[in-house]
Amino acid sequence: MIEAVGLTKRYGAKTAVHNLSFQVRPGAVTGFLGPNGSGKSTTMRMMLGLDRPTSGHVTIGGHAFRSLPNAPRQVGALLDAKAVHGGRSARNHLLCLAQLAGIPAARVDEVLGVVGLQDVAKKRSNGFSLGMGQRLGIAAALLGDPQVLLFDEPVNGLDPEGILWVRNLMKQLASEGRTVFVSSHLMSEMALTADHLIVIGRGQLLSDMSIKDFISANSADFARVRTPADRPEEREKLTASLTKAGGGVMPEPDGALRVTGLPLSRISDLAHASDVRLWELSPHQASLEEAYMRMTQGAVDYRSTTDAKEGLQLPPPGYGQPGFEGYGQPGHAPQPPPEVPQQGWYAPPPPGQNPYAVTPAPAPTATPDRTERKTSEDSR
Numbered sequence: 287m288i289e290a291v292g293l294t295k296r297y298g299a300k301t302a303v304h305n306l307s308f309q310v311r312p313g314a315v316t317g318f319l320g321p322n323g324s325g326k327s328t329t330m331r332m333m334l335g336l337d338r339p340t341s342g343h344v345t346i347g348g349h350a351f352r353s354l355p356n357a358p359r360q361v362g363a364l365l366d367a368k369a370v371h372g373g374r375s376a377r378n379h380l381l382c383l384a385q386l387a388g389i390p391a392a393r394v395d396e397v398l399g400v401v402g403l404q405d406v407a408k409k410r411s412n413g414f415s416l417g418m419g420q421r422l423g424i425a426a427a428l429l430g431d432p433q434v435l436l437f438d439e440p441v442n443g444l445d446p447e448g449i450l451w452v453r454n455l456m457k458q459l460a461s462e463g464r465t466v467f468v469s470s471h472l473m474s475e476m477a478l479t480a481d482h483l484i485v486i487g488r489g490q491l492l493s494d495m496s497i498k499d500f501i502s503a504n505s506a507d508f509a510r511v512r513t514p515a516d517r518p519e520e521r522e523k524l525t526a527s528l529t530k531a532g533g534g535v536m537p538e539p540d541g542a543l544r545v546t547g548l549p550l551s552r553i554s555d556l557a558h559a560s561d562v563r564l565w566e567l568s569p570h571q572a573s574l575e576e577a578y579m580r581m582t583q584g585a586v587d588y589r590s591t592t593d594a595k596e597g598l599q600l601p602p603p604g605y606g607q608p609g610f611e612g613y614g615q616p617g618h619a620p621q622p623p624p625e626v627p628q629q630g631w632y633a634p635p636p637p638g639q640n641p642y643a644v645t646p647a648p649a650p651t652a653t654p655d656r657t658e659r660k661t662s663e664d665s666r
């Protein structure tokens with residue numbers, strides 16, 4: 287198990303990680319998500335003893351990484367796949383690592399086979415593609431057959447077959463009872479791979495729960511209802527009936543109705559009782575990506591200047607605020623979205639509390655330029 291307690295890292299005036307506390311349990315794949323610059327790599331580096339926390343601590347199996355006896359046999363990590371000596375062959379690179387950790391050479395050939403690099407094992411790694419480099423990094427992480435594995439963007443540069451392979455590998459490692467902690471920006475992939483999610487924004491914990499709970503806590507499920515296009519009066523009759531029954535009703539641009547607060551069966555019964563025919567009645571469940579966008583909307587440092595909100599619907603006034611009673615109230619005209627402490631495009635806020643909607647995070651200054659990384663104890 288990995289445990290972070292009050293973990294904080296400051297680089298001069300810059301707070302990269304602020305008071306993070308969470309546990310990563312064995313037997314599951316835990317996804318580590320957050321916008322660019324939110325502190326994921328910094329957190330992982332502190333886990334691996336590559337950066338020293340300013341305050342707080344992080345332990346693996348109850349020990350700080352630096353005091354773990356024979357750490358490579360207990361913890362394997364892929365942080366930066368390019369961190370290899372390009373003049374060495376894949377096999378020699380792994381042999382060096384194995385010798386340093388007292389791991390038998392036979393294990394090197396074993397992991398080369400596991401990651402599918404056996405045919406290029408004798409080739410210099412500076413001729414490797416991005417995907418081959420990732421596979422070599424994963425082989426290095428697996429070398430000591432460790433119980434705890436950390437992967438920073440493991441599918442970066444992999445083709446679809448490679449991505450599927452990594453997904454199955456992570457799941458298999460977790461099913462063997464290992465602790466698997468993996469960061470990624472690929473939400474669709476995370477949704478298929480991870481059981482549990484830890485989400486951070488601007489160095490602070492935003493969420494720590496199962497994927498299923500995360501999606502339901504950060505999405506507004508609704509039903510799409512469509513009545514015959516040539517009978518607007520049926521649409522109005524149904525809107526009145528659904529609203530009277532306590533549902534929220536909002537028209538969609540294509541003529542359908544977006545209904546919240548009523549189960550599908552109730553919508554169907556109300557339509558039947560009002561003598562309204564339905565051409566469509568379908569549930570809409572948010573994807574992990576939608577839920578993630580809502581959760582992190584106030585914690586994104588870098589955004590395009592082009593208008594990515596095109597095509598997104600404006601939420602009705604009060605949406606996501608305590609006391610909001612649904613769509614379809616009389617006189618509901620689209621209003622500008624509530625203030626969020628960022629510029630850029632807007633996605634509707636989560637139904638629950640968004641920490642950034644209430645208390646803007648202490649804003650560590652964002653510097654896309656990382657030239658200052660050369661400072662202090664950055665030992666990479």
Ligand SMILES: Nc1ncnc2c1ncn2[C@@H]1O[C@H](COP(=O)(O)OP(=O)(O)OP(=O)(O)O)[C@@H](O)[C@H]1O
Nearest residue numbers: 297302321322323324325326327328653658659664
């Ligand atoms: N050695 C350093 N010196 C100064 N600032 C740093 C250093 N390392 C990280 N930072 C800053 O800390 C913040 C967090 O960076 P980090 O690389 O941990 O984020 P991340 O979530 O991994 O980002 P990405 O998803 O883009 O990889 C960033 O603003 C970054 O510029």
